[in-house]
Amino acid sequence: MKAALRVLYPPQCLSCGAGVGDTGAGAVHLCAECWPEARFITGACCDCCGVPLPDDGTGREEVLVCDDCLTAVRPWSSGRAALIYDGTARKLILALKHGDRLDLASPMARWLAQAARPLVMADMVVAPVPLHLRRLMRRKYNQAAQVSSRLARDLGLEHRADLLVRVRHTASQDHRDAAERFANQHDALAVNRRCVLALQGRPVLLVDDVMASGATMTAAATALLAAGSGPVSVAVLARAVKDH
Numbered sequence: 598m599k600a601a602l603r604v605l606y607p608p609q610c611l612s613c614g615a616g617v618g619d620t621g622a623g624a625v626h627l628c629a630e631c632w633p634e635a636r637f638i639t640g641a642c643c644d645c646c647g648v649p650l651p652d653d654g655t656g657r658e659e660v661l662v663c664d665d666c667l668t669a670v671r672p673w674s675s676g677r678a679a680l681i682y683d684g685t686a687r688k689l690i691l692a693l694k695h696g697d698r699l700d701l702a703s704p705m706a707r708w709l710a711q712a713a714r715p716l717v718m719a720d721m722v723v724a725p726v727p728l729h730l731r732r733l734m735r736r737k738y739n740q741a742a743q744v745s746s747r748l749a750r751d752l753g754l755e756h757r758a759d760l761l762v763r764v765r766h767t768a769s770q771d772h773r774d775a776a777e778r779f780a781n782q783h784d785a786l787a788v789n790r791r792c793v794l795a796l797q798g799r800p801v802l803l804v805d806d807v808m809a810s811g812a813t814m815t816a817a818a819t820a821l822l823a824a825g826s827g828p829v830s831v832a833v834l835a836r837a838v839k840d841h
């Protein structure tokens with residue numbers, strides 16, 4: 598009921614519940630305290646993972662790629678993130694993930710739609726990174742799917758919640774270094790057999806809540822391409838960055 602009321606009466610801060618006036622921040626439903634703690638990525642960014650990059654100020658439209666994406670193998674073609682995983686973004690994502698704050702999925706999907714619009718291609722299909730079944734039962738819903746279905750609607754694209762499946766259990770990615778994360782995710786995801794035919798040659802927009810090392814996205818994009826998809830792009834609510 599509380600969640601339903603939040604959707605009907607949004608002038609409350611999504612993060613702390615405080616009243617939101619008719620300020621610029623009101624457009625994203627964050628209060629004057631939480632708004633500066635939300636680091637939206639709006640300027641120059643890495644075309645591959647969405648991390649903000651310094652603008653050279655020349656106004657030239659060149660494709661920028663960050664150091665991480667130059668050194669890691671990124672099987673996907675392009676990517677965007679709405680926010681940096683920090684401050685308010687971190688609080689909101691954890692609330693969506695563990696706190697039953699499903700009402701956050703729609704406004705956060707709208708933020709992601711703005712960031713991901715340049716990735717849209719004709720006949721693109723949108724799909725979430727799946728949670729493992731055991732984790733899904735514990736959490737009741739896959740937060741990535743909650744966001745990706747709304748994102749697909751906002752962008753006018755088809756949504757396939759079951760495009761990817763987990764084929765084996767993976768231990769939590771927390772407290773692992775990048776190499777361990779890649780090994781942990783390797784071959785953990787596969788394309789749902791029922792979707793393979795419909796996937797042939799079609800561009801895919803993969804959606805997740807957070808990208809850190811990119812190991813999960815690498816496993817997902819590798820599985821899609823191996824099954825015959827067109828180019829894969831990735832869209833995440835927040836990009837975790839090292840230097841802050």
Ligand SMILES: [Zn+2]
Nearest residue numbers: 610613628631
């Ligand atoms: Zn607030």
Ligand SMILES: [Zn+2]
Nearest residue numbers: 643646663666
């Ligand atoms: Zn990058």
